[in-house]
Amino acid sequence: MTLTTEExxxxxxxxxxxxxxxxxxxxxxxxxxxxxxxxxxxxxxxxGAAAVALTSVLFGRVLPFDAPLGFTVFAYLAFMALYAVLxxxxxxxxxIRARLAQTIVHALAxxxxxxxxxxxxxxxxxxxxxxxHLNFFTEDMSGTGPLQPITDGGMLHAIVGTLxxxxxxxxxxxxxxxxxxxxxxxxxxxxxTFVRTIVEAMTALPSIVAGLFVYATAILALGxxxxxxxxxxxxxxxMLPIIIRxxxxxxxxxxxxxxxxxxxxxxxxxxxxxxxTLPTARSGLTTAVILGTARGIGExxxxxxxxxxxxxxxxxxxxxxxxSLPLATFTLVASPExxxxxxxxxxxxxxxxxxxxxxxxxxVIGGRGPGQLSRRQQRRRxxxxxxxxxxxxxxxxxxxxxxxxxxxxxPEPETPGAPPAIG
Numbered sequence: 020m021t022l023t024t025e026e027x028x029x030x031x032x033x034x035x036x037x038x039x040x041x042x043x044x045x046x047x048x049x050x051x052x053x054x055x056x057x058x059x060x061x062x063x064x065x066x067g068a069a070a071v072a073l074t075s076v077l078f079g080r081v082l083p084f085d086a087p088l089g090f091t092v093f094a095y096l097a098f099m100a101l102y103a104v105l106x107x108x109x110x111x112x113x114x115i116r117a118r119l120a121q122t123i124v125h126a127l128a129x130x131x132x133x134x135x136x137x138x139x140x141x142x143x144x145x146x147x148x149x150x151x152h153l154n155f156f157t158e159d160m161s162g163t164g165p166l167q168p169i170t171d172g173g174m175l176h177a178i179v180g181t182l183x184x185x186x187x188x189x190x191x192x193x194x195x196x197x198x199x200x201x202x203x204x205x206x207x208x209x210x211x212t213f214v215r216t217i218v219e220a221m222t223a224l225p226s227i228v229a230g231l232f233v234y235a236t237a238i239l240a241l242g243x244x245x246x247x248x249x250x251x252x253x254x255x256x257x258m259l260p261i262i263i264r265x266x267x268x269x270x271x272x273x274x275x276x277x278x279x280x281x282x283x284x285x286x287x288x289x290x291x292x293x294x295x296t297l298p299t300a301r302s303g304l305t306t307a308v309i310l311g312t313a314r315g316i317g318e319x320x321x322x323x324x325x326x327x328x329x330x331x332x333x334x335x336x337x338x339x340x341x342x343s344l345p346l347a348t349f350t351l352v353a354s355p356e357x358x359x360x361x362x363x364x365x366x367x368x369x370x371x372x373x374x375x376x377x378x379x380x381x382x383v384i385g386g387r388g389p390g391q392l393s394r395r396q397q398r399r400r401x402x403x404x405x406x407x408x409x410x411x412x413x414x415x416x417x418x419x420x421x422x423x424x425x426x427x428x429x430p431e432p433e434t435p436g437a438p439p440a441i442g
Contacts, residue, residue, distance in 0.1 A: 059118075062105040070098035095126070139371060146364035155365060161331035165356045174366055176332040177347040180247055181373065183336045184326070184343055185316050187251035188258055193308055196262030200307075201292055203263075204270045215267070221260035229256040230321030238325065245327035247336030250343065253321035258311035265310050269303030270296060305381050312377055317370065319345040344370045 074094040078084050099119065106118055148169055149155050155173040163172030199218070203211050233253040237243045273296050281291040297304070327340030328350065342350075344366050351363030 058109065059106070062102060066098050066102035066105055069101050070094045073097050073101075099123075142364050142367045142371065146361055146366075146368045148358075148361040149365035150368060155362070159330065159332045163330075165354060165359050167358070169358045169361060172362075174344070174347060174362065174369065176329065177342050177344045177366060178369065178373075179332060179334065180326070180336075180341040181316065181343040181345075181370070184247050184251045184254060184322070184341070185312065185377075187248060187336060188254040188315055189308070189312065191251070191255045192258045192262055192311060196259055196307070196311065197266055197297075197304065199263045200266035200270055201296070203267050204296075205288060205292060218260045218263045218267075222264055224257070224260070226257055226318050227320045227324075229253050230324035232256060233321065234324045244338065245325060245340055246338055247326055247333070247341035250322045250326035250341065251336065253325045254315040254318060257318055257321065258315040261314050262307050262311035265307030266300075266304050269300045269307060272303070273299045305384065309378055309381050312381075313374060316374060316377075317345050319349050322346045323349070344373070 071094055074090055074097055077093070078090055084090075099122065102122065103115055103119060107115055110118070143150070152170055152173075154170060156178070157175055158171075158173035159176040160172045160174075161176075199214070203215055230253045233249060233256065237249050237252055238245060243249055277295050277299060278291055281295045286294070322343050323346055326343065326346070328346065329340040329342050333339050333341045348363045348366040348370065351359045351366065354360060354363070
């Protein structure tokens, strides 16, 4: 059996997946890379609406329940069940579990955010009567009684007391905390392990124990009066383990290759710590200081035991009682008078604003990344480079010979008495 030439010629096959190009070719459909699709949005909305409707029917017509918390919990559980049923129509088991876990995580984040907003909003709402008045920020309570109107008296003494006490505490804890964290990482051994264990145990120290410790040692044993300095010592006991623990974790995260490169260039251990380790971990160390400040600035019981209570302004933290914002809040809210309670919630709002201000200042100071220079540092670095360039140009001198291109015929003739040319 012989095959003809036409039968031996290969036939052209057209692949169905290949779309011919040209002006008449159909346009390709745009593909989306987003993880959220329209059917997911419809499933969330449908499950939420069905859960609310089902819970309303059960709580209003079937079950004898009317508690808002129970309604919310039952509605959320019904929403999760209905959402799992809806997405099971299009997805497999692994995708269903992933979507449910994602929904739970988002719900917890929304719950925490709602709690934070509720706390801030409640303090601002209850203190709305005191905050708009200027005297609340510029006067103290030395001549104001509990029955006087809100337009008399203020919290200047508590604001000054808080700033002085937390400032003294930071002056004590920041150098000690950073030095201790550097020691724990640079000088390993049994003693470092012992210190780390003590620090971890002190992070759970009750605040009243710190206040009693300072009261027994500084006030009773050493004879120190109740003052803002004694309160700052008690706050330092609370803040120090937090700063050490957080800074220790941050310094551990510094890459070892950076330290090895510094050692290879001839730098010593402490020079490497000062120029490599601490600048690299600057942002994390700032966060450690913020955590310690947030722990100490809101404490009441140590201040109550060590600073006393005062209604007047005391600018000397080393002598006489001194009130802070947490202590003033605790005292004023316990009063049965409406105006005093409003002043107490105003103190709470001021305390939150002060924490936010300290957070912003710390972020401005230590928020730059490793090796990132500020504008002032960049100008100083540029000026130093220009000075080095001028100094190097002055060493050359005006009569220095500048080598020019060589002649293609050969080397130039040497001048009698001149040193032989090299190269």
